[in-house]
Amino acid sequence: MRPALLALGLVLTTCLWAAASPAGAQTPPVLVPPRLSTPPTLALPEATPPLPEGSAVTLQLDIDREGRVADVVVLEPLRADVDPHVVEAARAMRFEPARRGDTPIPARVRFRFAVQVAAPPDTAAPPLATGTAPETPTTPPAADAGAMATPRADVGATAPDTGEPQEAAGRYGARARVVPREPGAASRVVLTGEELTTVPGTFGEPLRVVGSLPGVGRTPFGLGFYVVRGASFENTGFFVDGFPVPLLYHLAAGPAVISSRLVERLDFYPGGYPASYGRFNAGIITLHTAPPARDTFSFEVELDVFRASALAVLPFHEKRGSLAVALRRSYYELILPLVVDGVALSFTDWQVRLDYALSRRVRASLFVFGSEDALDTSAAVGSGETAGTATTSLGYGFTRAIAKVEARLPGRLRLTWSGTVGRDASGTRRREPGSPDLSLDLAAIFLGERAEMVWQPTDALRTHAGLDLAAYVIGASAQLPLPPGFGEIPSPDFDPQVFSFDASLVSSGLGAFVEQKVALGPLEVTGGLRLDHYRYGEVSTALVQPRLVARYTVSPALTIKAATGLFSQTPQPFQLLPTLGSASLAPNRAWQSSAGIELKLPLAIEIESQLYLNRMYGLARPSTGLVPEGEGARRQFFVDDGEGRAYGLELLVRRKVAEGLYGWLSYTLSRSERFVEGGQAVLFTFDQTHILSVAASYKLWRFRFGARMQVSTGRPTQAVAGATYDADSGRYRPTLTGLTARLPTYHQLDLRVDYEFPLGPFEASVYLDGINVYNAPNAEGTLYQYDFQRSARLPGLPALATLGFRLVY
């Protein structure tokens, strides 16, 4: 019996020992700390004061099972103006989640976020395409050390469910970007990150955010052309990576022509833009593009009510390079028939971007993109009559290829060369049974080249110089109604007599610029000089445009600034074409001046306010005159003696994205006038006295809630008191009282909700964006009965909402 009990005891002991043994399946699971997968993007405010070497913010991060940063606590702050932005950047980081064995678990880690802001930031430069690889800390190049911040994480993971400290898991690094201040700019608003894609009422389109900024008058129906500081639409330029593009939006309040995911930053200069830009008389909107930072192949798909888009990013060669491809297509043609008959609308845009770091100091990129829009309609509403049998079609498109090489050399010298070639095409056609077709087709080849040098030997000195070439070869082909000859009597109805013409126009501009910043203690003065030589039509002229910006730092929180300068722009191509234009129109010019303050307040709030005065000269205006030519005279359709002025006050109270909250209040008090014969000042067509925009967005858990309210004075209209019948044309001519009326005050509320959630291996988000949510019956114009005895308001955009879905792998 005893041997049996002994044997049993031995077996049990063996089994128990075996059960207690760490060997085999019974080994306790290993706790793996979270690992950084998506590096942060840190954007610090302009002119952030330098930080000492080794500066860092120590954070406590709660990372959920999906690897998202659920909560951030600042354990060791660095500086009040930096900490909120670091927290915001940390929220956007993504990790491979902590694991116990193979099971993802939430984790709490201590994260040291190193930030370097050594010197005054440099001018804009494309960032490196992707984040640095985990476990490979990077060091910013010496030439732009001031422009980079390097978060570096020393991570020790703590499993919250056990509280058992774990071993440090390694050091992670990533590159982030500090947007530098541009000393030659009188004023600039920079939009980055979530400000670009989550503002309510923009459908996630960065460029529509511009409409909410100071100095920007609203345009009818949300068209993507802006009245900036009282100047006409065409006086504000759209740039992509330094080169002008003809338009930024698709038709019918559509999205931008470039995927928002490829827009790293938007700079808006309401006036007084730096000498490195030219050929526009008012403001500049410029996009700086870059592929999304990705460490591995990724793609994303986005669907909403109106369109679908896809983006793929492929890093290669140990992440020295990346290839990004994006495509977007609308499906209005499926939706519009539910809303209105006889309208076909579609758009497509695509982008291919290749980035490659040739060395630590030299990088190159090639960005090719294009856009096509088409509209075909057989219905229209005019003055009480429907042209039911007429068909109008409109199409336009463009492509651009932009190549860029940038070298950051020792001695804080940066050299950039970029060149572009592109094609623009547009066409409109009107067909009506029994009448000749009317059409206008324009095609243009655009060539551009830029060579720039930025040298900043000390913090107090900075030189920016370069050359800027732009050339258009425009071909026009048209079948148009014959313009009335001298003394001709207007025909009844729409005169079906047409004439055809083919014309071409070559327009070139060569610009040279130099800009020198000198800082003397609290005073910083930047003088610029731009020389533009224009050659087009019968014109060959050079214009010297000096510019000056002065800033005085009263205290770290308060800066006073003032600027003045000259700007110029060529007339519009259609104003120069033979037959319909005047080839001798001189460039129009503007003298822009402004003065204001910049104030930094606690809670990451910044205030910028300024007064501005723009005086415009040489504006092209329609003419009915004759000019001598040879032994006779010829008609002159445009003359270049128009003048105008605009002045006002701008206020921007802004909190950039910090701790999940961003927002701004923008107010503009303005008046824009044009001088008519005799020197009398009349209001500009799109003058708006008061423009108020308030936008805010807050991230709460996985949600982001946003609202935007816009209020603006209605634009001027001519007061009409009856009409007189033109017995020759059969139409009525309004009796204008000479008084100015205005459309009713415009007001609109937009709301947006974003929700992010994991979906298998994907990161998903869904958003609901509503425009004019209470369906304000805003008026964009006035429709008149044929005899002007009755009128009605032309309504603006109605309540409109879209639901979007985005999936990122």
Place this chain on the structure above:
Amino acid sequence: MRAPRTEPRPARRVLALLGMSLAASAAACLPDPGFDKRDLVKTPRILAVIADKPELAPGEAATLSVLFADPRGGGRPVRFRWSACVGLESLGGGGTGFSGAQYGMMEAPPGCADPGARLDLGEGPTAVLAAPPAAQIDLLVAQFRARVGDAIPVEFVERLLDEVGIQITVQVEALTPGDAGDTTLVAGFKRVLVSRRAERGTNPPRPRFAIGEEGVVSAYAPGSEGFDCASESGAPIVVPAGATVALRPDPTPADPDGDATDEPWAGDPTCTDDDPVTECYGVLDPQGFFARKPESAFYTWNVTGGALFEGTTSRPTRDNEWTAPTTPGEVTVWLVTRDGHGGTAACRAQVTVR
């Protein structure tokens, strides 16, 4: 048969766009402003102003008349006051005479900047306009050259007068007495050309048009006078209520075989020596060259009831369609023919809807 043109499409509310979306739109896409149609006469209207000679030699005179429509008929007294302007406006105000109104721009009617250039032509259903004599035109030309620049050779201006001419604006107001004095019901204006051309323009023939198969109306019927037209057959024109009938201007009389033809009234719209048309006139074209253009033919239709397919027809498709009211009654139909160079003729006919 074409469907009659409708009023602007009614507003539509979008209740839901796609099942995949919660998006809703309260879009009123193309709202109906509820305006009156131009071709339906519901208020007092001037439908035509006619000069018996649309183009005058210097010093020559023309008689002016007005086609006035008042749905209230003779319910109120109406009289007409005439005036004219012979100033720099006659030369396009020193410009080219470009009219933005043709392109839908809001443009005020031509005024008389110099009050001294305004001529009072008196009151009445007609008025007489005397073109300025040659000496006055010379004075205008001198003022014109001073304004646009003496660098323009006088020979050029002389040729302009010889081949293009100047325009005199005639204005007419329809007045009715009210408690506080005369009230202007409506006002209109017309241009009368003054040139030294040898072959000055004339008015189109007085209109003649067919109403479906019901008959042809013209001013040549016995008893017609003024703007009134009547059935050539002498029988009333009767159209069934709600019926759609064709309106065909300038119908060629049926040939002996009974086959109607439809030749354009104004011929081929070219203006060359090889292919002459009814009338040509001179212009200074958009590029500054002297050129000759052909007149054309524009037919403007108005009715007091029913619905017209189009307000104005022109070559090559001149025909129109009219859908008669669904209720029986009398309807007035107007046709105004214009040649595009100041020449005008008009006709008014009664149609019985039964």
